[in-house]
Amino acid sequence: MVKKILSGSYITLVLFLLYAPILLLFVYSFNMSREIGIWSPEWGFDLYVKLWNNADLMETVINTLVLAFVAGFIATVLGTMGAIGIYYSSRRVNKTMNELTKIPMINAEVVTAISIALICTMFGFGRSYASLLIGHVVLTIPFVVLSVIPKLKQMDNNLYEAVLDLGATPTKAIFLIVIPEILPGIISGFLLAINISLDDYIITSFTKPSTFKTISTYVYDAYAKGGKSSSVPALRALFAIIFVVMIAYVVIYSFIQNRKSKREGSR
Amino acid sequence: MSGLKFSRKQLGIPYAVFLLAFVVVPLLLIILYAFTKKVPAGSETFTIAGEPVSFAVSNFSDFFSKQANIRVLFVSFGLAIITTVISLLIAYPVAYILAKSKFNKGGVLLILFILPLWINFVLRTAAMKELLYFIGMYKSNSFSFVNTLIGMVYDYLPFVIMPLYSVILKIDKSYAEASADLGAKPWKTFVSVTLPLSMPGIVSAVSMVLLPTTTSYVISDTLGNGNVTIVGKLIETQFLTMHNWHAGSTIALVLLVIIFLSMFLSGKFTEEKDESAGRANLW
Numbered sequence: 001m002v003k004k005i006l007s008g009s010y011i012t013l014v015l016f017l018l019y020a021p022i023l024l025l026f027v028y029s030f031n032m033s034r035e036i037g038i039w040s041p042e043w044g045f046d047l048y049v050k051l052w053n054n055a056d057l058m059e060t061v062i063n064t065l066v067l068a069f070v071a072g073f074i075a076t077v078l079g080t081m082g083a084i085g086i087y088y089s090s091r092r093v094n095k096t097m098n099e100l101t102k103i104p105m106i107n108a109e110v111v112t113a114i115s116i117a118l119i120c121t122m123f124g125f126g127r128s129y130a131s132l133l134i135g136h137v138v139l140t141i142p143f144v145v146l147s148v149i150p151k152l153k154q155m156d157n158n159l160y161e162a163v164l165d166l167g168a169t170p171t172k173a174i175f176l177i178v179i180p181e182i183l184p185g186i187i188s189g190f191l192l193a194i195n196i197s198l199d200d201y202i203i204t205s206f207t208k209p210s211t212f213k214t215i216s217t218y219v220y221d222a223y224a225k226g227g228k229s230s231s232v233p234a235l236r237a238l239f240a241i242i243f244v245v246m247i248a249y250v251v252i253y254s255f256i257q258n259r260k261s262k263r264e265g266s267r
Numbered sequence: 268m269s270g271l272k273f274s275r276k277q278l279g280i281p282y283a284v285f286l287l288a289f290v291v292v293p294l295l296l297i298i299l300y301a302f303t304k305k306v307p308a309g310s311e312t313f314t315i316a317g318e319p320v321s322f323a324v325s326n327f328s329d330f331f332s333k334q335a336n337i338r339v340l341f342v343s344f345g346l347a348i349i350t351t352v353i354s355l356l357i358a359y360p361v362a363y364i365l366a367k368s369k370f371n372k373g374g375v376l377l378i379l380f381i382l383p384l385w386i387n388f389v390l391r392t393a394a395m396k397e398l399l400y401f402i403g404m405y406k407s408n409s410f411s412f413v414n415t416l417i418g419m420v421y422d423y424l425p426f427v428i429m430p431l432y433s434v435i436l437k438i439d440k441s442y443a444e445a446s447a448d449l450g451a452k453p454w455k456t457f458v459s460v461t462l463p464l465s466m467p468g469i470v471s472a473v474s475m476v477l478l479p480t481t482t483s484y485v486i487s488d489t490l491g492n493g494n495v496t497i498v499g500k501l502i503e504t505q506f507l508t509m510h511n512w513h514a515g516s517t518i519a520l521v522l523l524v525i526i527f528l529s530m531f532l533s534g535k536f537t538e539e540k541d542e543s544a545g546r547a548n549l550w
Contacts, residue, residue, distance in 0.1 A: 007364040011376070014361050018383055018424065021394035024401060036397045078282050085279015097279070100286050103294075106530055108482040110499040111519045114506055115293030118300060118516070122316050138289050145282075170274035178275075199388045201485050202499070206506065216389040223393040224488040239390050246385040250378055 079144030151185030300516035434468030
């Protein structure tokens with residue numbers, strides 16, 4: 001009994017510490033005070049209106065989302081093709097490609113960042129949208145490949161052969177059999193890629209055009225060089241929105257997972 | 268048969284070309300830049316991207332001869348090691364309790380611990396800065412290191428909980444029961460059965476935290492009030508502020524060597540690595 005209470009309160013304490021900064025910003029996103037720590041008698045959605053009217057910040061948000069989707073899409077297409085290619089290659093090629101795939105995951109992000117800055121400058125498009133996109137694809141593609149390969153392993157190989165025997169071309173067989181079988185892996189790879197791209201600061205800062213901003217570089221500039229959010233209180237509203245969207249996402253996700261495991265359980 | 272497989276293999280060619288062009292060749296470029304130096308036009312051995320250069324090893328002696336740089340290396344590794352140890356100490360009980368708990372059905376409680384990872388990393392760090400201001404941790408400059416440390420533990424804790432949790436969950440209960448049946452006290456069972464069995468989780472947690480905390484300068488820049496410089500920041504300064512790509516690549520190469528040495532060593536300790544292990548199974 002004592003053990004139970006102890007472990008329960010420990011879990012609660014760590015959770016509280018994890019969420020304390022988040023809750024602080026969340027609560028203050030409804031308060032008009034210029035900075036956190038000073039209560040303002042005014043409460044409401046003013047900061048959200050300010051966020052909406054802040055053209056610079058809104059453009060930054062859209063930039064970030066577009067970049068994440070485009071990079072995530074390219075990484076997913078290229079990575080899925082790569083995963084299929086790797087999986088059906090000879091053992092040696094398979095092993096080498098697997099090791100190469102992991103390099104951007106293992107490597108320090110700042111090293112990856114300068115390596116991409118170097119190669120893109122060499123090719124003549126350093127610090128452009130192209131170099132930024134390439135940087136994000138390099139960063140996210142290993143996660144796509146590593147999400148897809150386990151699904152390929154689970155797949156029943158006979159299906160592919162059977163469809164070929166029935167007269168389908170290999171291309172058709174891939175779209176008809178392989179892609180639907182590994183789709184869960186592709187989707188989770190895509191979501192992972194988007195999330196990692198949204199999160200990135202270092203590669204972005206090394207490869208982006210100088211006037212281009214993402215949420216990460218915007219917040220970094222506001223906080224690392226300045227002091228606190230007092231320069232841009234609307235960031236509190238942005239933070240709160242991201243938090244709520246994430247909670248909604250996770251709730252929906254676990255709901256789907258729950259139903260899936262129930263269905264599997266009843267089988 | 269081989270004809271059929273060929274078409275599936277071919278799908279991998281664009282990916283292989285992409286890896287070669289933007290992962291392998293760029294790393295070779297870092298080596299090239301690290302061993303060359305900008306020289307006045309006319310005396311060059313060759314040119315890279317229109318810049319006259321010749322071979323030199325002085326980049327390395329320049330880097331290692333500066334006391335400040337050595338200090339930065341020590342600070343980086345020190346902060347990273349302390350962060351890793353504190354994170355493990357906080358995370359292990361969490362992972363253990365979650366793995367044994369009945370309330371954590373289907374990992375619902377676990378999701379609460381992972382959820383903060385979905386919020387932008389820089390924003391999360393900024394939120395921590397607001398909290399630290401709120402509780403008065405910026406009243407004195409002497410808190411800079413502590414603040415950075417708190418931020419690092421805060422940002423990387425979920426990365427430590429996750430691998431520990433999945434390893435502890437897999438440990439067969441009967442080992443602990445056997446140990447108890449044979450008369451071992453609970454703590455003895457923990458030290459000599461559960462803890463050794465959770466080593467793979469500890470190793471993968473360490474590998475996920477140690478390197479980013481050594482090099483990722485976002486946290487130290489945001490929370491350190493300008494008093495904490497880590498090695499990643501040195502590279503950034505050489506590249507983006509000093510525009511000395513050769514010096515920047517030199518530091519990057521030093522890091523690369525350390526990374527691959529440690530990968531090689533940790534690879535020796537964990538004979539067979541789980542394919543899905545690492546950051547990929549966090550989400």
